[in-house]
Amino acid sequence: MAQPQLKLVGEAETQRLSGAPLIRIDGVSKTYRSRDGEVPSLHPISFDVRPGEFLVVVGPSGCGKSTLLKMLAGLLPVTSGTISIEGDVVTEPHDDTGIVFQSPTLLAWRSVLRNIMLPVEIRRLPRERYLERAHKLIGMTGLTGFENKYPWQLSGGMQQRAALCRALVHDPKILLMDEPFGALDAMTRERMNVELQRIQFETGKTVILITHSIPEAVFLADRVMVMSERPGTIAATYEVPLERPRTLDVMGDPVFIQLTQTIRKHFAAQGHLD
Ligand SMILES: Nc1ncnc2c1ncn2[C@@H]1O[C@H](COP(=O)(O)OP(=O)(O)OP(=O)(O)O)[C@@H](O)[C@H]1O
Known part of the structure; x- marks a missing residue:
């Protein structure tokens, strides 16, 4: 079995990822107001996404991942803070994003x-x-x-x-994906991961993907953002120093294994985060 060569993110890759942020999330929070009262879903969070970056968000159920994605797409208003794409504040659905949901909705x-x-x-x-x-x-x-x-x-x-x-x-410049492969069988899901990596490389899109699968997150991501329980906040962010293109064999790599274990530790103790 071919062993993928491991190294830190290469020079070309570093240049690709080091430009000015494409997306800026600045102090963004969300509290839903329902008949039963207020539901704080996301504490104020701030982070940037670089052009061409593949950012994967993982976190316990109900921590506000989908809420964050909907706000990024301009489908849901923020309660506080701002989301901007290339400096333009997002206030409504816009042409810069494309979305894939868990169900294909064709x-x-x-x-x-x-x-x-x-x-x-x-x-x-x-x-x-x-x-x-x-x-x-x-x-x-x-x-x-x-x-x-x-x-x-x-x-x-x-x-x-x-x-x-x-x-x-x-x-669109940005592809938002909410658990896109969650409903697929394990083998199809792995194949889709490899294909998505190739498509992102070929199209150069900036991707933000939500998943419950830690191996999927590490396989796909340049950076994995781990969220804490509701109301969600950022528990940790990890760079993934694995060369691209990655094959499924990378899952046997010590760096891959260590990173998945580190991320999994956040979810130890009945789903509570560190
Ligand atoms: N329209 C709404 N009105 C009131 N509360 C809501 C609404 N939508 C979501 N919530 C609440 O906000 C919290 C975050 O929901 P969200 O769907 O963003 O979580 P999630 O992290 O994507 O969850 P999962 O991983 O299970 O899909 C949840 O507690 C949810 O019940």
Whole structure:
């Protein structure tokens, strides 16, 4: 079995990741107001995301991960603080982000291609230009030949690939992913991780991904952000010093094992964080 070479993040990689932050989260908190009263879901948190970075967020259930992602997408207002993308404060849904949820949420009555083209229609973007882009993404995600199939004719992994194409078709700078592979079987999930790494490399997108899987987090991330229980806050952030492209063999690497163990310790003692 080929052993991946381990080294600290290379020079080119360092340059790619060391630019001015693309996303700035500054003192952002969230308290939901419901009929039963206030639900503090996220304590004020601050962090930056670099252009081209792959940031993975892990944390116990209910700590506010999805809330954070929805605020990043402009789908949910912040209670305090600001989220900015390239200096512009996010106040509403915007074109800089594409989102993939745990469920593919494809429209059953639309073909794969017409599902992928939905954001182009909604935004009234030039169809021909984006059709070409859709076909490129279909090729990149291995869906060629399935353009005219309907979602129910696809496996779960293929549906999620179609959802990924749909999130990227309008060429957003940022890809937000909320437990995108949580519903897939273990082997498909691993394959999707390898494919996602390749697609991110080929497209250069900045990715923020939420997962409950620590190995998935370490495999995919440049940086893993660990959150504490609700109301969530940042418990720790770890750089992942593993060379890319990573193969699944990297999971046997001592650096990988040590990092997953370190992160897992945060969740010891009945889900309580350190
Ligand atoms: N619309 C809402 N109204 C009131 N409370 C909410 C609402 N949405 C989420 N919450 C609460 O906010 C907290 C954070 O929810 P969120 O979905 O962001 O957590 P999460 O970390 O993504 O959880 P999981 O890992 O289980 O998906 C939870 O306690 C949840 O019950």
